[in-house]
Amino acid sequence: MPEIPEIETVRYHLEQKLQGQVISAVTVNREKALNVSTGDFSSAIVNQQVSTIGRRAKQIIISLANGYSLVVHFMLEGYVRLFYNHEEIQATPSVSLVLASGEKLAFYKLNLGYLHLVPGSDFASMPELAGLGPEPLSAEFSLAFFLNLLAKRKGMIKPLLMDQEFLAGIGNVYSNETLFCSRIRPERKTSQLTAEERTNLYYCIRDILTRAIKLGGVYEEKFTSDDTLTGGFEPHLQVAYRTGKPCYICGTLIETKRVGGRNAFYCPVCQR
Ligand SMILES: [Zn+2]
Known part of the structure; x- marks a missing residue:
């Protein structure tokens, strides 16, 4: 299972490639990875701009301009890949996003993992992040x-x-x-x-x-x-x-x- 360094590496890459981009389409092949219906998921995120990419513990939080956030947990075997314009999405991702730039973001193997749509971008209010201990690299962790x-x-x-x-x-x-x-x-x-x-x-x-x-x-x-x-x-x-x-x-x-x-x-x- 990915830990802080692996998730932080993914967060860094998402910040480089996804931040500021607009999501233009969504394909859901594994609805169980979501906490809402595919329809609700799509209508909340399509045509939205990605504002920030955060991390808490082993989870990534992709916040959108409309106030919604996506909380991603890869658990044991999940991962995410970005495909450039000239590249095709490989295999069958659990969930994939087409970006206005023509690039594609694909989440794979979210069997135990998930991609949850939550209102707001305040980590403290997200049930997915409740009960977690302190971040070992935070300033408070003296x-x-x-x-x-x-x-x-x-x-x-x-x-x-x-x-x-x-x-x-x-x-x-x-x-x-x-x-x-x-x-x-x-x-x-x-x-x-x-x-x-x-x-x-x-x-x-x-x-x-x-x-x-x-x-x-x-x-x-x-x-x-x-x-x-x-x-x-x-x-x-x-x-x-x-x-x-x-x-x-x-x-x-x-x-x-x-x-x-x-x-x-x-x-x-x-x-x-
Ligand atoms: Zn030794």
Whole structure:
């Protein structure tokens, strides 16, 4: 599932290519991905200009000039692609938009994911975004703020980092990477982390997410045919999906085990 760096990369691309454009037609092949009928969806967005592209946790919010917004959640396998004028839409998207420029925006594999039409552009009022924890890259997410959040927690650290009510937008890849960066084993009890480990974890979360965004995350699906940004962080992964490969720091083979129902990847020597 895409996490903050992947969604932020999509948001950046949408801002470059979609912002300011007018939607001239809509095709819905999977009405279940919507929260309204195809007719209501079309009449709310056709002939509307895209004003801003936002992100909250793992969701993208496309706001339109008429006040409506589209909330997109890709869940496990969804993705979005933009096709230039001379390109045809490939395969069958769940939902596609034709833009006044002649470009096409296609949302694929919204099987578990969705594209919801909501009134307004205020994130706080959107039910899709309710109950989410703080954004780890926001200004309010200071070291003191994080230490205070952690102080109340007792369970294993890796599932906690992935808990969207604790912290928004981190999933399996970046929980593994931030724990390697801070030299903490994924199954460690949060209550037993030292003060130094807690501080390291904070800086690792901020640093890794920031670097991953800069390098385009690890998403496999390119946004356009000439997209050279998406997926650029993949060669920089230290432990995620590297089972049996040598640790870049100590050479020990990376191991994996189930922690909180998900695969944890870690170096048995570097992480304690
Ligand atoms: Zn190591």
